Amino acid sequence: MKLHEHQGKDLLRKAGVPVPVGRVAFSVEEAEAAARAVIEETKNETVVVKAQIHAGGRGKGGGVKVVRGVAEARAAAEKILGMTLVTHQTGPEGKVVRRLLVEQGLDIARELYASVVPDRERRRVVVMLSSEGGMEIEEVARRSPEKILTRAIDPAYGMRPFEARDLAYGLGLGEPATGKLARVLQALYRVFVAEDCALVEVNPLVVLRSGDVLALDAKVNLDDNAAYRHKDREALADPTEEDPAEAAARAAGFSYIRMHGDIGCMVNGAGLAMATMDILKHHGGEPANFLDVGGGASKDQVALAFKVILSDPSVKAIFVNIFGGILKCDVLAEGVIAAVQEAGIRVPLVVRLEGTNVERGRQLLADSGLSIVVGQDMDDGARKAVALARGQGA
Ligand code: ADP
Ligand code: MG
Numbered sequence: 001m002k003l004h005e006h007q008g009k010d011l012l013r014k015a016g017v018p019v020p021v022g023r024v025a026f027s028v029e030e031a032e033a034a035a036r037a038v039i040e041e042t043k044n045e046t047v048v049v050k051a052q053i054h055a056g057g058r059g060k061g062g063g064v065k066v067v068r069g070v071a072e073a074r075a076a077a078e079k080i081l082g083m084t085l086v087t088h089q090t091g092p093e094g095k096v097v098r099r100l101l102v103e104q105g106l107d108i109a110r111e112l113y114a115s116v117v118p119d120r121e122r123r124r125v126v127v128m129l130s131s132e133g134g135m136e137i138e139e140v141a142r143r144s145p146e147k148i149l150t151r152a153i154d155p156a157y158g159m160r161p162f163e164a165r166d167l168a169y170g171l172g173l174g175e176p177a178t179g180k181l182a183r184v185l186q187a188l189y190r191v192f193v194a195e196d197c198a199l200v201e202v203n204p205l206v207v208l209r210s211g212d213v214l215a216l217d218a219k220v221n222l223d224d225n226a227a228y229r230h231k232d233r234e235a236l237a238d239p240t241e242e243d244p245a246e247a248a249a250r251a252a253g254f255s256y257i258r259m260h261g262d263i264g265c266m267v268n269g270a271g272l273a274m275a276t277m278d279i280l281k282h283h284g285g286e287p288a289n290f291l292d293v294g295g296g297a298s299k300d301q302v303a304l305a306f307k308v309i310l311s312d313p314s315v316k317a318i319f320v321n322i323f324g325g326i327l328k329c330d331v332l333a334e335g336v337i338a339a340v341q342e343a344g345i346r347v348p349l350v351v352r353l354e355g356t357n358v359e360r361g362r363q364l365l366a367d368s369g370l371s372i373v374v375g376q377d378m379d380d381g382a383r384k385a386v387a388l389a390r391g392q393g394a
């Protein structure tokens with residue numbers, strides 16, 4: 001689950017990371033009041049109005065405005081609230097801004113980058129630090145990887161003070177910034193572990209002329225596998241940020257991730273789902289989704305999964321690729337038939353079934369009167385799905 005910047009900053013603040021004074025606002029009036037309060041508290045007329053969406057790159061997209069005074073803050077809020085913000089992370093359709101963070105404007109001396117992420121190869125949580133803040137870290141990694149410092153942390157000890165100082169020293173900031181930076185890094189690591197995060201990224205982490213170090217941005221992703229350990233978490237979810245199809249799939253207990261292609265995939269098992277996407281791409285197609293209905297899906301769950309795929313308007317063909325193990329082929333067939341009878345189907349359907357009760361499954365589909373293209377095997381099915389999505393005959 002992704003958090004908004006203001007929620008991420010709340011977590012950081014509680015862990016002892018300095019963050020700017022700020023308030024969240026859901027309307028222009030609230031934004032105006034927030035600006036007044038922030039100016040009052042900081043005795044500084046400079047405030048920043050920031051769009052809160054689950055994506056970065058807001059600055060470049062026009063979602064972050066530095067202004068002076070309450071009237072200008074109100075004008076900025078009027079402009080940003082309700083706008084569709086397009087950034088390199090939102091996709092071309094953009095995201096509608098429904099809330100703002102109004103915060104203290106700071107006089108920045110340097111913009112750094114810091115993050116805490118799992119490193120699968122090292123099998124450790126890694127703390128990353130770079131002098132190149134404010135830019136896309138992927139770009140820094142490509143152009144000047146030597147400017148990214150990393151330290152893998154032993155979970156038995158956590159991030160110890162000397163490790164944090166060693167990393168911080170690497171940027172040559174001098175004192176007092178280095179010592180403050182080291183403490184911030186330790187706090188970021190503590191947040192990552194205590195909150196069961198998948199990512200804590202602060203870009204930029206800024207150094208002020210005074211040597212103070214503050215988190216100016218916060219991107220915190222929580223690991224959903226640990227949701228059961230944090231019962232209070234649901235309150236942080238923002239349903240308006242979620243893809244409705246993904247939310248429906250999650251509620252029903254299967255994994256569905258929307259992609260950018262046009263071939264809807266209905267598969268059981270994550271490995272087979274990945275292989276199915278690979279083989280579609282191999283034949284020149286583009287999957288519209290990743291979907292794993294899971295091992296023990298019922299007829300109703302299969303039907304729901306099928307409807308979720310159909311709800312995506314970019315789907316031009318559907319490829320059902322099922323290896324019947326615990327999920328039997330006849331149950332799958334019943335689910336597909338039920339979904340089509342209820343919701344109709346507007347695109348060609350290719351089905352490749354193998355495994356338990358395969359004969360019965362095929363028979364049910366044949367008797368259903370649905371127009372189904374049979375994939376003899378995975379390769380054949382994928383080729384036919386790609387051709388049909390292009391409007392060619394299979
Ligand atoms: P995003 O990463 O989505 O573009 P950021 O929160 O990183 O959004 O803001 C973009 C840029 O705006 C920052 O790199 C910084 O230069 C500036 N900025 C953001 N917040 C403040 C602030 N409180 N004071 C001064 N400048 C800010
Ligand atoms: Mg940023």
